[in-house]
Amino acid sequence: MAIAELTPAERDAALADLGEWTLAREGKAIERTFAFADFSEAFAFMTRVALLAESQDHHPEWSNVYNRVEIALTTHDAGGLSQRDASMARAIDALL
Amino acid sequence: MAIAELTPAERDAALADLGEWTLAREGKAIERTFAFADFSEAFAFMTRVALLAESQDHHPEWSNVYNRVEIALTTHDAGGLSQRDASMARAIDALL
Numbered sequence: 001m002a003i004a005e006l007t008p009a010e011r012d013a014a015l016a017d018l019g020e021w022t023l024a025r026e027g028k029a030i031e032r033t034f035a036f037a038d039f040s041e042a043f044a045f046m047t048r049v050a051l052l053a054e055s056q057d058h059h060p061e062w063s064n065v066y067n068r069v070e071i072a073l074t075t076h077d078a079g080g081l082s083q084r085d086a087s088m089a090r091a092i093d094a095l096l
Numbered sequence: 097m098a099i100a101e102l103t104p105a106e107r108d109a110a111l112a113d114l115g116e117w118t119l120a121r122e123g124k125a126i127e128r129t130f131a132f133a134d135f136s137e138a139f140a141f142m143t144r145v146a147l148l149a150e151s152q153d154h155h156p157e158w159s160n161v162y163n164r165v166e167i168a169l170t171t172h173d174a175g176g177l178s179q180r181d182a183s184m185a186r187a188i189d190a191l192l
Contacts, residue, residue: 039149043146046142050139059135061160061161063157065155
Protein backbone atom coordinates (compact mmCIF):
# COMPACT_ATOMS: atom_id res chain seq x y z
CA MET A 1 0.00 0.00 0.00
CA ALA A 2 1.48 3.31 -1.06
CA ILE A 3 1.82 6.05 1.52
CA ALA A 4 0.55 9.38 0.25
CA GLU A 5 2.55 12.59 0.47
CA LEU A 6 0.64 15.22 2.42
CA THR A 7 -1.03 17.88 0.32
CA PRO A 8 0.10 21.47 1.03
CA ALA A 9 -3.08 22.03 3.03
CA GLU A 10 -2.55 18.84 5.06
CA ARG A 11 1.08 19.79 5.60
CA ASP A 12 0.15 23.24 6.90
CA ALA A 13 -2.42 21.72 9.25
CA ALA A 14 0.13 19.20 10.56
CA LEU A 15 2.74 21.90 11.11
CA ALA A 16 0.27 24.12 12.95
CA ASP A 17 -0.33 21.16 15.24
CA LEU A 18 3.43 20.58 15.73
CA GLY A 19 4.57 23.94 17.07
CA GLU A 20 8.27 23.14 17.47
CA TRP A 21 8.91 21.36 14.19
CA THR A 22 9.91 23.27 11.08
CA LEU A 23 9.82 22.44 7.39
CA ALA A 24 13.13 21.44 5.80
CA ARG A 25 14.41 20.07 2.50
CA GLU A 26 12.05 22.21 0.43
CA GLY A 27 9.02 20.92 2.29
CA LYS A 28 10.01 17.26 2.05
CA ALA A 29 10.91 16.86 5.73
CA ILE A 30 10.29 18.27 9.19
CA GLU A 31 13.06 18.90 11.69
CA ARG A 32 13.43 19.70 15.34
CA THR A 33 16.45 20.24 17.58
CA PHE A 34 16.34 19.09 21.19
CA ALA A 35 18.72 20.25 23.94
CA PHE A 36 19.31 18.37 27.18
CA ALA A 37 21.43 18.81 30.28
CA ASP A 38 24.19 16.50 29.07
CA PHE A 39 25.01 13.52 26.86
CA SER A 40 23.46 11.01 29.23
CA GLU A 41 20.08 12.74 29.07
CA ALA A 42 20.35 13.21 25.31
CA PHE A 43 21.11 9.54 24.73
CA ALA A 44 18.35 8.42 27.08
CA PHE A 45 15.96 10.41 24.88
CA MET A 46 17.47 8.89 21.74
CA THR A 47 16.91 5.42 23.14
CA ARG A 48 13.23 6.16 23.67
CA VAL A 49 12.98 7.58 20.15
CA ALA A 50 14.68 4.44 18.81
CA LEU A 51 12.06 2.26 20.50
CA LEU A 52 9.30 4.40 19.00
CA ALA A 53 10.94 4.17 15.59
CA GLU A 54 11.06 0.39 15.71
CA SER A 55 7.49 0.09 16.94
CA GLN A 56 6.23 2.39 14.17
CA ASP A 57 8.69 0.97 11.61
CA HIS A 58 9.50 4.57 10.74
CA HIS A 59 13.05 5.74 11.38
CA PRO A 60 14.44 9.22 11.87
CA GLU A 61 17.48 10.75 10.21
CA TRP A 62 19.24 12.18 13.20
CA SER A 63 22.46 13.42 14.69
CA ASN A 64 23.83 14.05 18.15
CA VAL A 65 26.57 16.26 19.50
CA TYR A 66 26.89 15.99 23.28
CA ASN A 67 23.62 17.36 24.71
CA ARG A 68 21.96 18.20 21.38
CA VAL A 69 19.85 15.93 19.18
CA GLU A 70 18.65 16.97 15.73
CA ILE A 71 15.87 14.88 14.22
CA ALA A 72 14.58 14.99 10.64
CA LEU A 73 11.51 13.03 9.58
CA THR A 74 10.57 12.24 6.03
CA THR A 75 8.87 9.34 4.24
CA HIS A 76 10.95 8.03 1.38
CA ASP A 77 8.10 5.86 0.08
CA ALA A 78 5.94 8.98 -0.23
CA GLY A 79 8.65 11.16 -1.72
CA GLY A 80 8.19 13.68 1.09
CA LEU A 81 6.12 14.25 4.20
CA SER A 82 3.38 11.83 5.08
CA GLN A 83 1.02 11.28 7.97
CA ARG A 84 3.60 8.88 9.39
CA ASP A 85 5.98 11.79 9.97
CA ALA A 86 3.34 13.86 11.73
CA SER A 87 2.42 10.86 13.88
CA MET A 88 6.06 10.16 14.74
CA ALA A 89 6.70 13.83 15.58
CA ARG A 90 3.74 13.85 17.96
CA ALA A 91 4.95 10.65 19.61
CA ILE A 92 8.46 12.10 20.02
CA ASP A 93 7.08 15.29 21.53
CA ALA A 94 5.02 13.22 23.94
CA LEU A 95 8.25 11.79 25.39
CA LEU A 96 9.29 15.20 26.73
CA MET B 97 45.42 19.64 32.32
CA ALA B 98 45.44 20.64 28.67
CA ILE B 99 45.10 17.91 26.07
CA ALA B 100 47.67 18.23 23.30
CA GLU B 101 46.78 18.13 19.62
CA LEU B 102 48.63 15.33 17.86
CA THR B 103 51.62 16.40 15.81
CA PRO B 104 51.44 15.53 12.11
CA ALA B 105 53.78 12.59 12.73
CA GLU B 106 51.69 11.33 15.63
CA ARG B 107 48.53 11.78 13.56
CA ASP B 108 49.98 9.75 10.69
CA ALA B 109 51.01 6.99 13.06
CA ALA B 110 47.56 6.92 14.66
CA LEU B 111 45.86 6.77 11.26
CA ALA B 112 48.11 3.97 10.07
CA ASP B 113 46.98 2.06 13.16
CA LEU B 114 43.29 2.84 12.46
CA GLY B 115 42.83 1.42 9.00
CA GLU B 116 39.15 2.28 8.52
CA TRP B 117 39.15 5.84 9.85
CA THR B 118 39.86 8.77 7.58
CA LEU B 119 40.93 12.33 8.23
CA ALA B 120 38.22 14.99 7.98
CA ARG B 121 37.75 18.67 8.71
CA GLU B 122 41.20 19.60 7.40
CA GLY B 123 42.90 17.13 9.70
CA LYS B 124 40.99 18.20 12.79
CA ALA B 125 38.83 15.07 13.04
CA ILE B 126 38.66 11.41 12.07
CA GLU B 127 35.54 9.80 10.66
CA ARG B 128 34.22 6.35 9.95
CA THR B 129 30.94 5.07 8.53
CA PHE B 130 29.50 1.81 9.81
CA ALA B 131 26.80 -0.23 8.05
CA PHE B 132 24.62 -2.82 9.76
CA ALA B 133 21.82 -5.17 8.77
CA ASP B 134 19.07 -2.85 9.98
CA PHE B 135 18.19 -0.07 12.41
CA SER B 136 18.02 -2.39 15.39
CA GLU B 137 21.61 -3.52 14.90
CA ALA B 138 22.76 0.03 14.19
CA PHE B 139 21.18 1.37 17.36
CA ALA B 140 22.52 -1.50 19.44
CA PHE B 141 25.99 -0.47 18.26
CA MET B 142 25.22 3.19 19.06
CA THR B 143 24.23 2.20 22.58
CA ARG B 144 27.55 0.49 23.12
CA VAL B 145 29.39 3.53 21.72
CA ALA B 146 27.37 5.77 24.05
CA LEU B 147 28.49 3.73 27.06
CA LEU B 148 32.10 3.99 25.89
CA ALA B 149 31.71 7.72 25.40
CA GLU B 150 30.43 8.22 28.93
CA SER B 151 33.10 6.03 30.47
CA GLN B 152 35.85 7.90 28.59
CA ASP B 153 34.08 11.28 28.99
CA HIS B 154 34.73 11.79 25.30
CA HIS B 155 31.69 12.08 23.04
CA PRO B 156 31.33 11.51 19.32
CA GLU B 157 29.64 13.75 16.80
CA TRP B 158 27.49 11.25 14.99
CA SER B 159 24.50 10.63 12.82
CA ASN B 160 22.32 7.68 11.92
CA VAL B 161 20.07 6.91 8.99
CA TYR B 162 18.44 3.48 9.32
CA ASN B 163 21.30 0.95 9.17
CA ARG B 164 24.14 3.45 8.78
CA VAL B 165 26.08 5.24 11.52
CA GLU B 166 28.61 7.97 10.80
CA ILE B 167 30.98 8.87 13.62
CA ALA B 168 33.35 11.83 13.79
CA LEU B 169 35.86 12.20 16.61
CA THR B 170 37.66 15.39 17.52
CA THR B 171 38.90 16.99 20.74
CA HIS B 172 37.61 20.51 21.16
CA ASP B 173 39.93 21.20 24.09
CA ALA B 174 42.91 20.37 21.87
CA GLY B 175 41.64 22.26 18.83
CA GLY B 176 41.87 19.11 16.74
CA LEU B 177 42.84 15.47 17.01
CA SER B 178 44.26 14.16 20.26
CA GLN B 179 45.25 10.83 21.70
CA ARG B 180 41.74 10.62 23.15
CA ASP B 181 40.30 10.36 19.63
CA ALA B 182 42.68 7.59 18.65
CA SER B 183 41.90 5.75 21.88
CA MET B 184 38.15 6.14 21.36
CA ALA B 185 38.40 4.98 17.73
CA ARG B 186 40.25 1.85 18.80
CA ALA B 187 37.66 1.15 21.49
CA ILE B 188 34.82 1.59 18.97
CA ASP B 189 36.50 -0.72 16.49
CA ALA B 190 36.93 -3.30 19.23
CA LEU B 191 33.13 -3.47 19.57
CA LEU B 192 32.77 -4.93 16.09
